[in-house]
Amino acid sequence: MKAFFDKYKYILGLGLALVAVVIIAVVSAAMGKDAAENSGISYVTPETSSFTTVENLVATTAFQTDGNSQTTPATTVTDTSSQTLPESEKPKTTAITSVASTSSTAADISKPTEKHVFTSAPTSSASPASSKVTTVSTASSVISTTPKPDKPIKKYDNTCTFVIECKTILNNKDKLKKGLEKYVPDDAVIFSGTVGFDSGESVYDILRRICDENSIQMEASYTPAFSSYYVEGINNLYEFDCGQGSGWMYSVNGVFPNYGCSSYKPVNNDKIAFRYTCELGYDL
Numbered sequence: 564m565k566a567f568f569d570k571y572k573y574i575l576g577l578g579l580a581l582v583a584v585v586i587i588a589v590v591s592a593a594m595g596k597d598a599a600e601n602s603g604i605s606y607v608t609p610e611t612s613s614f615t616t617v618e619n620l621v622a623t624t625a626f627q628t629d630g631n632s633q634t635t636p637a638t639t640v641t642d643t644s645s646q647t648l649p650e651s652e653k654p655k656t657t658a659i660t661s662v663a664s665t666s667s668t669a670a671d672i673s674k675p676t677e678k679h680v681f682t683s684a685p686t687s688s689a690s691p692a693s694s695k696v697t698t699v700s701t702a703s704s705v706i707s708t709t710p711k712p713d714k715p716i717k718k719y720d721n722t723c724t725f726v727i728e729c730k731t732i733l734n735n736k737d738k739l740k741k742g743l744e745k746y747v748p749d750d751a752v753i754f755s756g757t758v759g760f761d762s763g764e765s766v767y768d769i770l771r772r773i774c775d776e777n778s779i780q781m782e783a784s785y786t787p788a789f790s791s792y793y794v795e796g797i798n799n800l801y802e803f804d805c806g807q808g809s810g811w812m813y814s815v816n817g818v819f820p821n822y823g824c825s826s827y828k829p830v831n832n833d834k835i836a837f838r839y840t841c842e843l844g845y846d847l
Contacts, residue, residue, distance in 0.1 A: 719759025721831035725773060727753040729800060729839035731846045738806040738841065746799045753779060753798050766813060766835055767792050767825035791823030800839060808843040819844065 730751040732739055739747070754777060760769050767783070774781040780799050783792045794811045795801055802810030813824045814836050820827050829835060838847050 717759075720761050721829075722757055722759050723769070723829055723831070723833045723835055724756070725758050725769060726755045726836040726838075727770075727773075727779070727797060728755070728836070729753065729798075731839055731841045732800070732805050734846075735805050735809075735841045738809070740804050743800065743804055760829065763828060765825045766815065766827045766829055767794075767823075769829070769835065770794070770813075770824065770837065786823075789823060790826070792825040793823060794837070797837065797839075805839070805841050809839065809841045811837055812840050812844050812847065813837045814847075819847075 728751050729747060732747050733751050736744070754773060758769060758773060771781065771783075773779070774797070779797065781794070782796045782801075783794045785792050794813075797811060812819055813827075814820075815827060815829060816834050840847050
């Protein structure tokens with residue numbers, strides 16, 4: 564019996580190593596299935612499996628003999644095997660890797676990998692299997708506005724005092740057309756102040772600029788025969804709105820010129836006034 568063992572001990576050692584590898588692989592698969600069932604993850608048992616040996620079995624035997632004694636051969640077996648499945652049969656949610664050796668009795672089973680849930684496209688590498696990554700991107704729009712530069716203040720060559728008023732209407736409200744009371748200020752003064760003008764400008768030019776800058780309604784008509792503008796209405800008060808002799812008249816330094824305001828060229832420090840009359844100027 565001893566002679567038989569000595570003769571075939573190398574073959575028996577290899578056979579035992581292969582049997583140990585098969586047993587460990589079966590135990591690893593069974594433990595992986597149990598772990599998957601306990602964790603609530605479905606486990607798909609492959610119909611067929613194969614074992615791929617990464618490193619061949621290496622047996623090294625050392626003999627030392629001297630006459631009457633014979634040492635027991637020392638055998639070292641290194642084996643790393645993994646269970647590989649066809650691509651179509653691999654489980655999508657469970658990955659099991661078993662590493663077996665002749666010196667170990669248990670298999671390492673990696674934890675199942677959870678699916679990551681993304682609310683938007685991830686911008687970094689995958690997170691660990693036990694964590695869930697949720698990325699929410701928020702777009703914010705910033706609207707920058709550049710304030711418009713103020714218009715430069717124009718410097719004029721001359722100044723004058725300018726008044727627009729309709730005080731005569733306060734004494735003739737019974738003649739005023741209905742609905743026009745709202746255009747008559749309480750003090751009957753529509754505008755009053757000192758304004759600038761350039762040499763060569765007419766009284767009409769100054770009046771037009773004042774109304775434009777102060778949002779005062781004004782309407783005038785041009786008469787080609789006299790090359791002059793006639794002011795029909797200011798602040799929605801027109802001629803004949805307060806009697807047959809009502810309308811607008813202008814004066815410069817208390818004098819009423821007998822020609823149109825677009826033909827009169829005032830000088831520095833003049834006093835210009837546009838007044839509403841109800842009696843052809845006799846009430847001014």
